[in-house]
Structure formats: C-alpha cells, structure tokens
C-alpha cells in the first residue's frame with residue numbers, strides 16, 4: 001500500500017514527529033511512502049525512505065491528487081496549517097476534493113492520522 005504525506009511549512013515538524021513514532025513499523029512493512037518535495041526532504045532526514053514528487057506550490061499537491069484519482073493511494077496524510085495563507089490554495093482544495101470523490105481516507109491532523117494509520121497497519 002502507498003501512503004501520501006504532505007505538510008505545510010508550519011506543520012512539517014509535526015509530520016516528522018508523527019512518522020518517527022512509526023519508524024520501526026514502516027521499515028518492516030510493505031508500506032510505500034510518497035511525499036511532496038520539501039516534506040519528503042524533511043522525512044528523509046530521519047532515515048525514512050520516501051518517493052518525492054514536486055514541491056506542493058509548484059504542482060506537488062496536484063501530482064498527489066492524480067495518484068489519488070488513479071486509486072494508487074491507500075491513505076493521504078495532509079497536515080495543513082490553518083493559520084497560514086497558501087498561494088496554491090486551489091491545489092490544496094483540489095487534493096482534498098479528489099480524496100472525497102474517490103473515498104480515500106484523508107487525515108489532516110496528527111490525531112486523525114494516528115487513528116487511521118494504526119487501523120490501516122493492523123489490517124494489512
């Protein structure tokens with residue numbers, strides 16, 4: 001299964017912290033990770049393997065949405081920063097809409113991601 005990871009700048013530390021709690025589990029599983037460019041670079045720094053697409057503002061969110069539309073993703077974890085402005089807000093909305101269109105689990109904060117991730121990894 002493939003899980004997409006995206007975090008706005010104000011939430012990248014939260015993403016790294018979240019994933020570090022699942023590092024062992026990730027290493028011993030069939031879970032593939034894909035992330036937007038800068039989020040992916042942060043994740044790599046803690047030794048977790050991840051496929052990187054473009055950075056979010058230059059098309060990365062759209063690339064992740066395309067994967068979701070093609071049913072390539074089991075889950076999307078998107079830690080949005082609700083207290084900041086994003087020039088690519090239309091892409092952000094589009095990605096979330098596509099997840100809903102295709103009924104793909106979408107976690108937008110660590111509490112939801114934790115619940116969904118544990119559930120997913122216990123089933124597969």
Ligand SMILES: O=C(CO)COP(=O)(O)O
Pocket residue numbers: 006007008009035036037038039040054055056057060061086088092
């Ligand atoms: O902007 C983003 C999501 O909308 C995230 O992109 P980066 O991971 O490249 O910063």
